[in-house]
Amino acid sequence: MSTRERSQMATSLRVACMRISRRVRFESGDDLAPHQFSVLLRIEDGAQTPRELAEIERVSAPSMTRTVAALVDRDLVLRAEDPNDGRSVLLSLSREGVEMLKAIRRRREAWMLDRIKHLGDDELDTLRRATQILERVAAE
Amino acid sequence: MSTRERSQMATSLRVACMRISRRVRFESGDDLAPHQFSVLLRIEDGAQTPRELAEIERVSAPSMTRTVAALVDRDLVLRAEDPNDGRSVLLSLSREGVEMLKAIRRRREAWMLDRIKHLGDDELDTLRRATQILERVAAE
DNA sequence: TATTGTTATACTCTATAACTATA
């Protein structure tokens, strides 16, 4: 494949990914703001303290204090004192938080499934192989 | 392909697209906020009035007033009175606005090209065909 | 002293309500 073709492909692929991503977000009817969803995912993924979350999400400590407070207010996240360090708080998902993540994922999956359900096996196979490549590319 | 497989594919593909999209935005070093970039694209695409832009972007009229004002302040967008309707203003991209869009696209393309440059022809071909499918899917 | 987290304050983007000017 020529350099010119690669370049065009890079743009088309990028634009297609961004369109899909945008529509998933807009049309799945999430009832959680993007930054809140993201923090919930981080906690699910093992992050425990506001400090950690602020670093991962690259926001300031006071911003994370607010975001976490909002999630605790909505009973999606639990706060506990750290028995080993009186300065720290330990965060975890509540049952409601786990359910919220499940519900959002369910809606997003449904949206995407609806888009690909009428494709033929050939096209699905192409998408499957492309997905594996994209996963590698995005992880680098 | 079974329903179960399709469902898993839908999720993997969605997540891969969102990751790519997120990294493109974060790592291309845009010097324009996302909502400003989006409005610039809409004007390039033919939108002329704040009213139109507010509807397309689904924000309130006052919000669009501010966004447009910021773009005009930065000399990226030109305002003109509508000769046929004294209430309206007509917006267009300035030369700087056109350049800004070009620069952002150039950086985003470079980022994506950098990710796919080491792939083999087989993989690139898979991505090319997947891109065509995704474009159709995203357009529906 | 260094670190964790919060409070104080300010700036930006969002919204709704009220206003001006024009159709």
Place this chain on the structure above:
DNA sequence: TATAGTTATAGAGTATAACAATA
């Protein structure tokens, strides 16, 4: 009256600076 756009004001999100409590 209805429409295009702005201004006024308030509610979230962001930030930095200053503070408390603990290590």
